[in-house]
Amino acid sequence: MRVLAAMSGGVDSAVAAARAVDAGHDVVGVHLALSRMPGTLRTGSRGCCTIEDSMDAQRAANLIGIPYYVWDFSERFKADVVDDFIAEYSAGRTPNPCMRCNERIKFAALLEKALALGFDAVCTGHYASIVTDADGNRELHRAAAWAKDQSYVLGVLTTDQLAHAMFPLGATPAKAEVRAEAAARGFSVASKPDSHDICFIPDGDTRGWLAERVGAQTGEILDRDGAVVGSHEGAHAFTVGQRRGLQIGTPAADGKPRFVLEVRPKDNTVVVGPKEALDIALIAGSRFTWAGLAPADARTPFECEVQIRAHADPVAASAVVAVGPTGGDELVITPHVPLNGVAPGQTAVVYVGTRVLGQCTIDRTVSAVPVAL
CATH class of the missing domain: 2.40.30.10 (Translation factors)
Structure with a gap:
């Protein structure tokens, strides 16, 4: 098969691409440029898709011996992931940008382009497995290593997308085995830290990032009976289950801490209550x-x-x-x-x-x- 390997610059995608080659496929590596102004260097394990990541991916592709390209998907990423993230928070919801990225970028925009160019499948370094049943239907399953399983963030994939997806790491029992394999292959990313947090908010300050884009507007904090117990500077900064950062001037009658139960963006209010609620x-x-x-x-x-x-x-x-x-x-x-x-x-x-x-x-x-x- 002709396989397009999405190479993020991390160890997992590098090993996945190498395994696809070992399996006899005709593989081409591609790195997705998702930011118009990518940082030159990563900050520890925060963020991804930086210039450094692109260079790491290219070095791995060179060692594997496959062609390598960088595709600019920044406009699509901004519209489908970043703008969606802002809109969801503005509406009082708590979005998962990794789900949107898998749904709309890696297995929609990227897959569409791959198929148009004659590729049969897109290969990624996700820890998940595809199983074919007795009738030839493809199913998405958890990875062998449950501690590393990433099937949750792939739950948005459709039947058609599964038909063109490949996850070579799905049967790997441990991440340590992937790192050892990367080191044996000579990949410089063998010990590179895993990325975490939201890739387009590399400093981890989601509240500050949203405030710059949504703006701050003072509103009321209410208890479950509708009584005003405090104030805030923007409902978008709160999420259900949050305890820290609540500016509550009136203590609860039972003296117990209160948690965010609901965010109401239409009237810019936040509802708090006891943990059991x-x-x-x-x-x-x-x-x-x-x-x-x-x-x-x-x-x-x-x-x-x-x-x-x-x-x-x-x-x-x-x-x-x-x-x-x-x-x-x-x-x-x-x-x-x-x-x-x-x-x-x-x-x-x-x-x-x-x-x-x-x-x-x-x-x-x-x-x-x-x-x-």
Whole structure:
């Protein structure tokens, strides 16, 4: 097969590209330039897609012996990931930019271009596995190394995208094995730190970054009964479950700390309450997709597990496609035990065993605790 290897400049994508070559594929490496003004050097393990990363990727491609190119996807990245991130926070939701990047850049924009150029698949360094069932249908599954499993952030992939995806690291039992292989191949990135945090906010100051783009506007902090207990300088700076940074002038009657329960951007208010009020009994989203074949009858409740963060533990649940409050279909997920601190805008990924069945962007939640405590 002709394979386009997405090379970020990290150890995982370098080894994935090398394994694709070892498997006999005709491989071309490509680095995605996602910023118009990339930093020259990384700051520790923060950020990615810098000039240094591009050079690291090129050195790896040269050692592997494959052609290497840099493609400018900065405009698409800004529109589909960065602007979406700002819009979601402005609407009071908590987005996951890594999900949007995989959905709209790596397996939409990049895959579209790859197919147009005659490639058969896009190869990445994600830790996930693709399994083909007895009827030839492709399924997305967790990686062998659960501690490194990245199937959650790939939950947005569709059946068509899975048909052209390749994850050579999926069966690798440990990240240490990948680093050892990289060192044996002579890759300079063998000991390079993993990137983390939001790549376009390399200093990690999400609140300050948003304030510059959304602006600050003083608003009220309310308790669950609607009483004013403090003030803030911009609702966009808060997310559900947050405890630190609350400027509350009125202490709670029980003396316990309070947490952000809801962000209301329309009237620029933030609702706070006790920790137990963060328990969620139901989540639902109208923006849902299936990774591979959909359930035979999704309108009949089925048992599954749900994961709401990349590194969260899966929770046993039941799910069903049903008509929501606005009249459209929703994927409704009811965990067997309440989830904690779930915010609209997050992604809920549904699993059956190790298989990723599908996902939804959470539009609404139902608290497990009534208002009157």
